[in-house]
């Protein structure tokens with residue numbers, strides 16, 4: 001199977017790489033180029049990344065890129081409601097694999113906040129997101145086999161609110177079907193305003209998910225559908 005067989009609409013560029021290392025290196029080069037151009041024109045750049053298992057090699061290749069990292073602010077598309085030291089923490093993943101070497105000079109705006117409830121934590125994260133320069137220059141999304149992206153999970157309370165183009169909140173509490181259930185996600189208006197969005201997926205199962213997403217329209221069933229339009233570029237490897 002190939003990404004070219006999926007039938008992405010015109011305007012969505014695709015990049016098919018031979019393996020995960022090639023994909024990570026190609027993405028890192030493109031992201032660094034776009035961040036460099038943003039620094040040249042605006043004096044600063046904003047990168048928002050996703051967590052999960054997929055982005056480790058990409059983070060490590062990106063951290064090696066020559067960039068004026070002090071002028072880069074890095075945020076997260078979503079977070080598991082666990083402290084930094086927890087193995088499922090997306091902030092922990094970024095800290096271990098991206099904020100290293102010269103890239104440690106970047107500013108990081110994380111989402112996890114200790115609070116008495118997930119809702120209270122989301123409100124604190126929402127306030128902290130005022131410190132993330134917007135619009136986002138580069139957004140890197142992943143996708144689950146259920147069609148979720150960021151922590152926009154099918155069936156979660158708050159999903160309709162988070163996917164509302166007029167959602168007034170930057171961050172909302174969400175519930176995932178997998179452990180850890182309690183999540184925080186950026187809402188659609190903040191994510192969709194990104195100047196460039198890259199979707200990183202690997203393997204035949206995720207290609208089949210992408211094909212299913214393209215065959216329908218209900219964003220509540222498959223939230224990735226809200227992002228399947230320009231400016232999007234899809235990176236895939238078997």
Ligand SMILES: O=C1O[C@H](COP(=O)(O)O)[C@@H](O)[C@H](O)[C@H]1O
Nearest residue numbers: 050051052053054142143144150
């Ligand atoms: O739970 C999550 O899942 C998606 C996909 O993760 P992957 O490891 O299968 O690529 C990810 O994009 C999201 O940020 C994460 O919290």
